[in-house]
Amino acid sequence: MKLTYFGHSAFQIITKDNTSILIDPFLDGNPHCNIKSENVFADYIIVTHGHGDHLGDTFKIASKSNSLVIATNELANYCANKGCKVHNMHIGGAHNFDFGKVKFTLALHGSETPDGQNLGLASGIILTIDGKTIYHTGDTGLFGDMKLIGELNKIDYLLLPIGDNFTMGIDDALIAVDFIKPKVVIPMHYNTFPVINSDPKVFAEKVKQKGYECKIIPFNETIEI
Numbered sequence: 001m002k003l004t005y006f007g008h009s010a011f012q013i014i015t016k017d018n019t020s021i022l023i024d025p026f027l028d029g030n031p032h033c034n035i036k037s038e039n040v041f042a043d044y045i046i047v048t049h050g051h052g053d054h055l056g057d058t059f060k061i062a063s064k065s066n067s068l069v070i071a072t073n074e075l076a077n078y079c080a081n082k083g084c085k086v087h088n089m090h091i092g093g094a095h096n097f098d099f100g101k102v103k104f105t106l107a108l109h110g111s112e113t114p115d116g117q118n119l120g121l122a123s124g125i126i127l128t129i130d131g132k133t134i135y136h137t138g139d140t141g142l143f144g145d146m147k148l149i150g151e152l153n154k155i156d157y158l159l160l161p162i163g164d165n166f167t168m169g170i171d172d173a174l175i176a177v178d179f180i181k182p183k184v185v186i187p188m189h190y191n192t193f194p195v196i197n198s199d200p201k202v203f204a205e206k207v208k209q210k211g212y213e214c215k216i217i218p219f220n221e222t223i224e225i
């Protein structure tokens with residue numbers, strides 16, 4: 001399976017059987033992303049919350065690719081009203097799709113859309129695909145239930161924000177790593193805007209000191225996972 005990082009919280013997973021899954025596809029407005037949304041195809045788009053830097057280019061990509069948009073109920077309904085094919089879920093719920101399992105988790109954050117609608121709770125997602133478990137926390141502050149998430153799931157790849165200001169910063173992210181105990185930590189949500197500037201190398205060094213592996217994926221690069 002392949003994991004591409006477009007910067008911010010935007011990722012693409014290509015499964016072994018070539019299914020394309022986008023997470024939080026903020027591409028055209030993302031200063032680090034060097035591919036335009038019109039050149040991206042997605043079978044599925046998973047959106048963690050309604051903020052513009054996560055909803056991103058969901059509508060453009062979904063209408064061109066006929067993607068299935070997976071999100072919490074309020075956000076999925078919002079996307080359906082914009083013409084998307086959707087699958088409504090909510091926090092605590094899991095569902096098996098053709099590519100694998102998606103479970104929505106708590107995230108301490110908001111979910112207002114770019115046009116000012118408040119869509120309730122933000123979320124994180126735990127994906128189980130091709131035998132690997134990936135936890136994309138979405139935007140969130142540190143919360144104690146991450147410990148429970150770590151106890152209940154064997155997380156292979158933890159995608160964790162480090163940019164501070166809107167989400168946890170490096171210090172709280174390090175506590176989250178202790179709570180979740182993943183095999184590999186991948187930092188996200190940093191250096192997109194000046195207010196979330198954060199040094200992933202400093203974070204990676206501290207993660208390694210704790211005995212965990214940290215992989216900084218350079219913007220627009222793909223790793224095999």
Ligand code: NI
Nearest residue numbers: 049051109139
């Ligand atoms: Ni946000």
Ligand code: MN
Nearest residue numbers: 051053139166
């Ligand atoms: Mn954000």
